[in-house]
Amino acid sequence: MYIDSPIQSIGRISPAYQKRLLKLGIKNLRDIFFHFPRRYDDFSNIVPIAQLCLNETATIQGRIAEIKNIKTWRKRIYITEAFVQDSTGTIRAVWFNQPFLADTLKEDSLVSLSGKVSLDDDLYFSNPAYEKLTTNYKLQTTNQLRHTGRLVPVYPETAGLSSRYLRYLIQIFSPNISQIKDWLPPEIKKSQRLLDIDVALRQIHFPASTKAIQQARRRLAFDELFLIQLFTLKQKLNWQKESSLKISFNEPLIKDFVASLPFKLTDAQRRSAWEILQDLAKTRPMNRLLEGDVGSGKTVVAAIAALEAAQSDLQVALMAPTEILAQQHFKTITNLLAGQNITIGLLTGSEAVVIDNTNPLSPSLREGNPPPLGGVGGDFKKLKKLNLLESISSGQIKILIGTHALIQEKVSFDKLALVILDEQHRFGVEQRAALQKLVVNMEDGSKTSIPHLLSMTATPIPRSLALTIYGDLDISILDEMPVGRQKIITEIIAPQNRQRTYEFIRQEIKQGQQVFVICPRIEIANNHELATNDTDIREIRGSFVDISDVKAVKEEYKKLSQKIFPDLKIGMLHGKMKPKEKDQIMRNFKDGQTDILVSTSVVEVGIDIPNATVMMIEGAERFGLAQLHQFRGRVGRGAHQSHCFLFTESSSAKTSQRLKAMISAKNGFELAEKDLAIRGPGEFFGTRQSGLPDLSMASLADIDLIKQVRLEAIKLLQKDPALKNYPLLGQELKKFQKTIHLE
Ligand code: ADP
Numbered sequence: 001m002y003i004d005s006p007i008q009s010i011g012r013i014s015p016a017y018q019k020r021l022l023k024l025g026i027k028n029l030r031d032i033f034f035h036f037p038r039r040y041d042d043f044s045n046i047v048p049i050a051q052l053c054l055n056e057t058a059t060i061q062g063r064i065a066e067i068k069n070i071k072t073w074r075k076r077i078y079i080t081e082a083f084v085q086d087s088t089g090t091i092r093a094v095w096f097n098q099p100f101l102a103d104t105l106k107e108d109s110l111v112s113l114s115g116k117v118s119l120d121d122d123l124y125f126s127n128p129a130y131e132k133l134t135t136n137y138k139l140q141t142t143n144q145l146r147h148t149g150r151l152v153p154v155y156p157e158t159a160g161l162s163s164r165y166l167r168y169l170i171q172i173f174s175p176n177i178s179q180i181k182d183w184l185p186p187e188i189k190k191s192q193r194l195l196d197i198d199v200a201l202r203q204i205h206f207p208a209s210t211k212a213i214q215q216a217r218r219r220l221a222f223d224e225l226f227l228i229q230l231f232t233l234k235q236k237l238n239w240q241k242e243s244s245l246k247i248s249f250n251e252p253l254i255k256d257f258v259a260s261l262p263f264k265l266t267d268a269q270r271r272s273a274w275e276i277l278q279d280l281a282k283t284r285p286m287n288r289l290l291e292g293d294v295g296s297g298k299t300v301v302a303a304i305a306a307l308e309a310a311q312s313d314l315q316v317a318l319m320a321p322t323e324i325l326a327q328q329h330f331k332t333i334t335n336l337l338a339g340q341n342i343t344i345g346l347l348t349g350s351e352a353v354v355i356d357n358t359n360p361l362s363p364s365l366r367e368g369n370p371p372p373l374g375g376v377g378g379d380f381k382k383l384k385k386l387n388l389l390e391s392i393s394s395g396q397i398k399i400l401i402g403t404h405a406l407i408q409e410k411v412s413f414d415k416l417a418l419v420i421l422d423e424q425h426r427f428g429v430e431q432r433a434a435l436q437k438l439v440v441n442m443e444d445g446s447k448t449s450i451p452h453l454l455s456m457t458a459t460p461i462p463r464s465l466a467l468t469i470y471g472d473l474d475i476s477i478l479d480e481m482p483v484g485r486q487k488i489i490t491e492i493i494a495p496q497n498r499q500r501t502y503e504f505i506r507q508e509i510k511q512g513q514q515v516f517v518i519c520p521r522i523e524i525a526n527n528h529e530l531a532t533n534d535t536d537i538r539e540i541r542g543s544f545v546d547i548s549d550v551k552a553v554k555e556e557y558k559k560l561s562q563k564i565f566p567d568l569k570i571g572m573l574h575g576k577m578k579p580k581e582k583d584q585i586m587r588n589f590k591d592g593q594t595d596i597l598v599s600t601s602v603v604e605v606g607i608d609i610p611n612a613t614v615m616m617i618e619g620a621e622r623f624g625l626a627q628l629h630q631f632r633g634r635v636g637r638g639a640h641q642s643h644c645f646l647f648t649e650s651s652s653a654k655t656s657q658r659l660k661a662m663i664s665a666k667n668g669f670e671l672a673e674k675d676l677a678i679r680g681p682g683e684f685f686g687t688r689q690s691g692l693p694d695l696s697m698a699s700l701a702d703i704d705l706i707k708q709v710r711l712e713a714i715k716l717l718q719k720d721p722a723l724k725n726y727p728l729l730g731q732e733l734k735k736f737q738k739t740i741h742l743e
């Protein structure tokens with residue numbers, strides 16, 4: 001038997017069990033050992049029967065004096081009743097619906113029973129864990145026990161596959177553990193005082209003590225984090241091997257621009273812009289994440305970077321996840337840079353537009369050709385795509401703003417020096433990979449440089465995550481809001497106050513405001529298959545158990561438009577609609593043609609609707625805190641006081657505690673830390689988005705361990721960047737990279 005033998009080739013596992021193991025993702029023998037316990041039952045307290053106490057969890061060992069099956073009066077359930085004896089006394093044990101036990105645990109056999117002691121007329125065990133002992137059980141050490149009398153592992157299970165069976169498998173195959181090669185460099189094991197892999201694996205499944213569990217966990221968690229660190233650090237090194245065009249810092253230009261703004265930059269904006277400008281002035285490619293709450297003013301920071309590049313006669317591409325957002329950026333950036341003699345283009349799936357600021361009094365404007373995007377000077381032209389593409393490749397367009405069209409269309413730049421990616425978390429792993437390819441395409445063979453990369457996100461990333469999955473990025477943080485921002489009043493609404501809230505909403509709309517209603521689902525489905533393929537539902541999957549009463553967009557839309565607000569204009573938006581349709585609906589709302597927009601979480605992305613003042617969220621407990629925070633950021637953008645109402649049908653203490661954080665937390669970072677702690681990284685981002693493989697042992701809350709691991713990884717790569725002297729580790733890293741790209 002080899003460690004990599006597929007389980008189908010293992011004769012001792014029946015085909016039925018092979019199927020169930022596959023369901024748990026266990027494909028070969030090795031996987032069995034890497035299927036880690038979820039928790040442990042502590043059955044290590046072995047006592048004489050006479051000393052058992054009520055409610056104590058204990059193990060007794062003795063002889064079966066009597067065992068029989070009893071059918072209950074309803075004749076539906078079997079009760080198996082046994083009396084077990086040791087030299088100090090007798091105790092009764094009962095099991096439900098396991099009549100085979102009367103054959104397994106025959107009279108006179110020696111058994112070990114573990115469980116909690118209950119009281120009926122007398123003390124007894126209800127459904128205790130059991131196992132048979134060999135004849136001379138007094139000599140049997142705990143090490144030979146499997147299900148009782150020790151720390152007993154409890155595993156993630158599936159239908160028809162119990163922890164009891166998994167324990168059996170792991171124990172009979174445990175000699176094979178020694179075939180597993182330890183790929184962690186010995187010097188790291190030594191300096192970090194880590195167990196050898198075989199010891200760690202044996203201890204994680206059949207631990208000698210709680211201390212042994214901790215040590216085993218630390219070793220296995222170290223392994224998981226170490227691969228992630230090596231991966232991200234190597235990416236960083238690879239990125240830094242390339243070179244980018246140097247964009248020199250033009251102090252007067254930037255000073256003048258900042259002075260011309262209608263507001264004063266926050267210190268955080270100044271600091272971040274400074275960090276970015278310093279990066280740009282180097283030939284080492286920048287790979288920086290600009291992180292800041294909704295409304296913290298990331299766009300103007302991006303504009304500063306774009307300005308510097310464009311005025312150095314270089315090009316900039318800014319990519320946003322939706323058309324409407326790309327248009328919004330186009331409008332904002334052209335406004336901000338109106339006096340700057342820069343030609344700016346917009347390319348989306350449906351349009352190609354250019355504003356030529358180099359000739360502000362151009363004929364097209366004088367001919368009364370107003371720019372439909374509003375208020376922008378310069379020579380505005382709708383172009384044929386082909387012509388736009390030409391202006392890009394000729395270098396005339398200095399800043400190109402757009403959607404995925406920037407990757408999809410055959411765009412070729414003249415001197416692309418900077419790529420800015422907005423709402424970075426909205427791009428999946430594949431899209432981010434495509435962006436990297438775009439970067440390569442744009443090199444165009446003749447040029448040897450890649451663009452500097454600036455990503456922006458409103459999802460606050462907790463430090464531990466930043467150090468792991470974003471370990472290859474440098475980070476700038478906007479942790480300060482522009483002055484004068486109103487505080488959004490957040491309330492948790494109990495079901496009985498729903499009506500009152502509707503009345504409030506009606507008042508707001510009467511005063512000309514607009515309202516968002518967010519629901520966790522698109523429609524009420526009658527199976528547990530979630531009715532979508534897009535990002536909205538993914539985020540809530542973790543907590544999805546009973547979907548019967550979860551609010552759905554279609555139903556809410558019907559209810560609001562027919563029953564509650566028949567006189568108002570109500571729109572509906574969800575991820576199953578075509579992008580064009582979605583854009584149209586968003587635009588109607590933006591233009592004030594609808595009063596209420598009922599939507600799934602697709603509305604999350606950074607759209608600016610100053611007139612919206614109420615964010616009402618149904619089934620709030622179904623969303624992560626970071627996501628709720630994002631929703632809330634959709635309102636409070638105008639002068640009017642805004643409100644966020646969190647509706648929940650759940651009365652659990654955990655839910656209310658979690659939602660209360662929405663009221664108490666000072667900023668998105670605090671919420672994100674909480675979210676990560678509660679939901680884990682997969683649910684925090686959606687695993688597919690993060691590209692993060694499942695961590696079974698490592699906790700992202702363990703920032704100390706993460707730092708240790710990172711230090712060791714840096715040390716190792718400095719010493720041996722190609723891992724030449726560590727072939728086993730190199731192999732393991734290759735395997736790991738494959739799992740990441742497959743996500
Ligand atoms: P986000 O970080 O969510 O992308 P935006 O860049 O869209 O935020 O900025 C939100 C709003 O704040 C915009 O209307 C912008 O003009 C304004 N703004 C940005 N910086 C400041 C500042 N320092 N002071 C006042 N208003 C600002």
Ligand code: MG
Pocket residue numbers: 298299422606
């Ligand atoms: Mg934004």
